Amino acid sequence: FNVLFDLHKGTPAYREAVNKVLWEDLDIANTEKVVTMIANGEIEIVEQPLSPIGLWGVTRTKELMQPLRADHMILMALKKRLENETMFASCLFCQNQWRVRVEFAPKRFVCSKCGGIMIAMLKEYDRDNIKLFAKDPETLTAQEKKDVARLRRIANLVNEGGKRAAMTLAGRGVGPESASRILGRSHADEDEFLRDILSAEVLFAKNKRFWD
Structure with a gap:
């Protein structure tokens, strides 16, 4: 949720959504009055157990729990x-290649x-x-030398990380x-690991707009 929020932040759609919430969904004027009355002691706040209506609101309001889920x-x-x-496992020693579905990648x-153990995915x-x-x-x-160095680095990652690297x-x-x-x-x-991959994908998508 946070990643998607950051991806759209600052866009026209984001600004329109914020304006809609502020000016159509929120009663700012009356909220200010209530806050002022609380500050002046005109309204007393009393703590008590959650009422049946309040409990219903907590369990039914998706916004309270949905972001985590x-x-x-x-x-x-x-x-x-x-x-x-499906990726191509590629041996740097003999150039042998074979298809590997990531789900079934070996450790x-x-x-x-x-x-050979220097395998680039x-x-x-x-x-x-x-x-x-x-x-x-x-x-x-010069470009081919860069590509060779890149594949060597990929192979090193796969050699050390196995399926996780794939x-x-x-x-x-x-x-x-x-x-x-x-x-x-x-x-x-695992969620933290996947979140890092997602963040890298989002960053790539952001930068790709400028490259295109």
Whole structure:
């Protein structure tokens, strides 16, 4: 919920929603009168147990509890999407590639062809870059050298993080830099881990608007 709120903050839709709440849903004038009367002692506040009507309001008002539930539901939807992603496990040693659905990713990746453990998890658009490791390093262009370094970093993350690294890299716009930061943090639970991935996706979506 907070991530979605921050994503729309400052937009015309956000300002319109705030204005609607302030000027249509809230009775500001009478609220000021009541607060003034309380401050002047004209209205006494008495604490007492929750009344049946008050209890009904607490249990029925979605706004009191929905944000927490919604946050968890969003994270579980994210987890399902990430686990359904199919990526290409790519061996840096022999360039062998095989499809891996993130949900069934192993804790430790090992190439079935050569036994190599430097395995980069790549998306469809990135999979052909594994061919760069079959080329003479002296013939690589500046961009190709950057791609090789990036794939090595991805392979290091996968070697250390296994399935957790694969799930992180499956995020939209989550490259090795963002993934390294996420995997390097200590997370109290799965929700915290997923929330970091979601934040990285939101940041990518924000920046992509400027790139486009």
